[in-house]
Amino acid sequence: MQKTILIVEDEDILREIVKDYLLNEGYEVLEAADGKEALALFEEHEIHLIILDIMLPELDGWSICRRVRKSSNVPIIMLTARVDEDDTLLGFELGADDYVTKPYSPPILLARVKRLIESRYRSTENVLNEDTLSSGGVHVHMPSRTVTVEKEIINLTYTEFEILTYLMHNQGIILTREQLIIKIWGYEFTGDDRTVNSHIRNLRQKLGEKANCIVTVVRSGYKFEGNL
Known part of the structure; x- marks a missing residue:
């Protein structure tokens, strides 16, 4: 299309x-x-x-x-x-x-x-890893890029979705801000760490009661913990 x-x-x-x-x-x-x-x-x-x-x-x-x-x-x-x-x-x-x-x-x-x-807009044939990610009450259907929290669909931007799924795919692993920038925006990105912080803040607001699944690790970065 x-x-x-x-x-x-x-x-x-x-x-x-x-x-x-x-x-x-x-x-x-x-x-x-x-x-x-x-x-x-x-x-x-x-x-x-x-x-x-x-x-x-x-x-x-x-x-x-x-x-x-x-x-x-x-x-x-x-x-x-x-x-x-x-x-x-x-x-x-x-x-x-x-x-x-x-x-x-x-x-x-x-x-x-x-x-x-x-x-x-990649096709379902090109979706890597499992079709569905679920942890801590957060559920992601990768082909449709649908995110639900306690059965309620939340509306994420492209970037927020990419950050959430990257964190969930690496659950329990600390990802630095630099790693997030390279993964989400690429090597040519000219922003700074505050850009990541801003998106994480928006993402947490949309996750509501499940915001604590995204953990800040001081002077290191962020990780997803679904068992909190």
């Missing part, structure tokens, strides 16, 4: 460059030059990934990310010309899956798109 990418970027030249790269890779592309147009397209079409600029007319990227996350866990890559680390953390706290700072290399952006798409 052909995947549809929504590019939300008010700079026409940048939008066209990214569009051409995506089209050449076989993706279907929708474009929006402002926030209101972006939300309208999101509501009208099945979108598989959003490339979202922060500084936009009408509605900024923060607002769009908030609204999308109320109903969808579609992967979101945020684009920004700002280099403030707090801005990056805010994006992740709102549910963004990746963050690219302008100016950026279109091939690098494309590589991140492909990584998110392939991992998020």
Whole structure:
């Protein structure tokens, strides 16, 4: 199935460059030059990934990310010309899956798109390990990427899901923040440890009473303990 990418970027030249790269890779592309147009397209079409600029007319990227996350866990890559680390953390706290700072290399952006798409929508034949992970009242169905806590489905972003399943696959083993960054974002990621902390905090909030399954090991990292 052909995947549809929504590019939300008010700079026409940048939008066209990214569009051409995506089209050449076989993706279907929708474009929006402002926030209101972006939300309208999101509501009208099945979108598989959003490339979202922060500084936009009408509605900024923060607002769009908030609204999308109320109903969808579609992967979101945020684009920004700002280099403030707090801005990056805010994006992740709102549910963004990746963050690219302008100016950026279109091939690098494309590589991140492909990584998110392939991992998020991989077929059941390509799912590694067991189809179901269960521990401590947390249940994960890998093919459908469905997470339930005490029989209630919780809505995780792509990145939160990847972190949870990586921890659960390595239950009882301490995983450093560096290991998590390399596994989830790759070697080229330019963020810092606070990025991991932010996602873990969001994940714990969604796990509710089972939040204590994710254990912080001081000066080391995190581990999953389902028997707590």
